[in-house]
């Protein structure tokens with residue numbers, strides 16, 4: 001199964017200066033719970049961003065795939081240079097964790113979406129792309145102060 005997880009504000013903002021626009025401990029806790037022990041896929045920009053948060057600690061994932069068009073070597077991750085081929089053939093449970101470019105490319109392959117709606121308007125420079133939500137149905141929703149944690153699943157074609 002291919003899942004995606006992200007948090008966005010009222011204006012679909014997700015990033016600022018290649019970091020998160022906010023510090024939301026409850027959402028970080030939710031993110032960790034949702035990822036669990038699954039392998040993660042992210043773009044090179046998000047990988048560099050996470051590395052800046054985890055300067056002296058290993059990234060907290062069991063297996064890491066990083067999408068890049070460069071020939072970068074990652075000592076803690078597997079490089080993916082043909083993202084679409086990878087998403088077409090991957091046979092393990094995968095959590096797509098960003099950023100904008102990789103979300104956009106992976107959306108057609110996603111079976112489940114974990115979206116945190118941040119009920120506020122922040123400043124930043126990266127927004128989640130507009131996309132058609134109609135193939136997805138809401139499975140769960142939990143409101144906690146200024147956050148709504150939701151899960152959607154792709155509705156199976158009859």
Ligand SMILES: NC(=O)c1ccc[n+]([C@@H]2O[C@H](COP(=O)([O-])OP(=O)(O)OC[C@H]3O[C@@H](n4cnc5c(N)ncnc54)[C@H](OP(=O)(O)O)[C@@H]3O)[C@@H](O)[C@H]2O)c1
Pocket residue numbers: 005006007008013014015016017018019020042043044045046047049067068069070080081082083084097098099100101102103105126
């Ligand atoms: N709010 C959230 O939940 C959340 C979560 C994650 C990230 N973010 C934010 O999102 C922003 C980063 O998003 P982004 O779009 O700039 O970067 P990104 O999606 O993390 O990474 C983009 C990189 O992916 C590689 N790439 C692009 N197309 C590819 C393809 N077809 N095949 C293989 N690799 C490909 C390229 O790497 P190379 O340049 O190395 O070739 C490109 O620079 C940051 O601000 C971050 O904080 C927010």
